[in-house]
Amino acid sequence: MNMIDAMQGKTIYHDFSGTSVQSVIFNDYHDAQWIVKAIDILKCITRSEGDLFATVENKIDALGAKSFTVKPRNHLANSLVVLLHDQFAHTLTNLFPNYQVNPYLQAFVQNRQYFPLSMDVRTPRLPMTVAYDLSKCLNCLVTALRQDAQRPDFKETVRNFERSANKNHRSLIGYINGLFTAYSKLLVIRLDLEYMADDATGWSLGLKIPHDQVAADRDIFFRSLPGHLKQKLDKDVLVGFCWKLEYGPRTGWHYHTLVFLDGQKSCEDVTLGQLIGERWMAVTNNQGRYYNCNSRKIVYSRLDSLGIGLIDYRDRKTRKNLENTVAEYLTKVDACVKLKLPDGARSFGRGVTPKPGPKRGRPRSVSGPSGQLSSGM
Incomplete structure (x- = not known):
């Protein structure tokens, strides 16, 4: 098999x-x-x-x-x-x-x-x-x-190969901790963003779309997402995001993403995941498709690896799963395989860490600092 x-x-x-x-x-x-x-x-x-x-x-x-x-x-x-x-x-x-x-x-x-x-x-x-x-x-x-x-040369090659992945993992953990410092609850949504299959050939469009278009789709998607959610929900809820670009033998170019929403202002992560996924489809002119991982939270719970959904900053177990299972996967892939991308192109990116908010020992404001976003690192 x-x-x-x-x-x-x-x-x-x-x-x-x-x-x-x-x-x-x-x-x-x-x-x-x-x-x-x-x-x-x-x-x-x-x-x-x-x-x-x-x-x-x-x-x-x-x-x-x-x-x-x-x-x-x-x-x-x-x-x-x-x-x-x-x-x-x-x-x-x-x-x-x-x-x-x-x-x-x-x-x-x-x-x-x-x-x-x-x-x-x-x-x-x-x-x-x-x-x-x-x-x-x-x-x-x-x-x-x-x-x-x-062999010494083998060990050195491994260290050099894995260095960027370890750096990205530390950066993402710091980013998540920064979000929890600013917001007492996070609604974490995990989406896979892909491209539809070509009706004529049956192959994914992601296999033939050039990288510059894939990167442009990503930039438009994340830059338009705050306004899209505000228009639909009539409030600012997006506080952060991260993305990981991969290329699969069947799916071609695709992204694994995490979207962080203010958990004091939002709930129903499955519904919001669909809302976010629909934005990806609109950006790609319906050439895209998405998979809402939050719809399968019960499976992750049974595997004792649930790290998405509504997470309180005091929930150490779920936060640990978010850091050691979900976030580690997004960054650890680069320690195993690295995409051959054009010079200067990145396969991983995240938003900007918000400014420090109130200390955990004090009551937290509902709104918190505004979520300043960036298209990548």
Whole structure:
């Protein structure tokens, strides 16, 4: 099964927790999320010790024939089996023209070429020599990945690659904390902004729209959003935003966004998310589409990762999810894959941090300082 398989708006992710790989279906598009997970797995593999694969003898079948199986020793080995699947490698290859990839991913692809694995690791019954050779090949691949990760030049390359992502994450956390300092409650809305599929070809328009138009659509969208919401709600509610540009093999150019509204003045985040999404469609002359992640809050709650919706500044758990799950995803992608953009173009941006408001020990004003907005960093 492919690492990501989008059909009719549904995306299948693979959860690598526990001792087996479980499929988890989401209805939104996160084209780079599976790459983030893959690199986390590769990092853990390079830090592991000992053989990850063993050869075990099966019980003699009814005809008295012996057979052997390659057995993954733990969940990291199970995860590597998924990463080695041909469809996964094919998807990675499709992304290379648009991305610079993390050194861990480069090492994986390069070493995989040196260790051709024609036999499916998951074949339950193999001849003895085939099983032992396959197990040895897999363990040698793991050793090669570990050796690459220990090279000083490799470590330096990783630090340089991840530096901007770490900087953006710190910047976004500071921005969110600044908003909570100014506003006692935030209504956090998470939207994915994409482009419609072409009726003639079935391919997303985001695959062929030039980057300068995509950037222009974003600028118009965020600059017009405060007035749009004020006109619809008859009050100023927008206090901040951030965006992350990605390019997916199916969706092409698209944005993951967070929109922050004054929680003392606004509620019904699902309805407001639709209102904001409709603005994106208008800006793109109905060539755009959107996904309102707030409509699926119950799913995030079940996964104990809810970090959107109405959040009180004293709600440490939800704020932690906002910082460590939602905000980290928007910035961590750049630590794994970097878009190849024109000189000076950015793949991440946010609004301007509001001036400090009243201290938390004092009653807070409902309005707070005005939300000064910017199109990017």
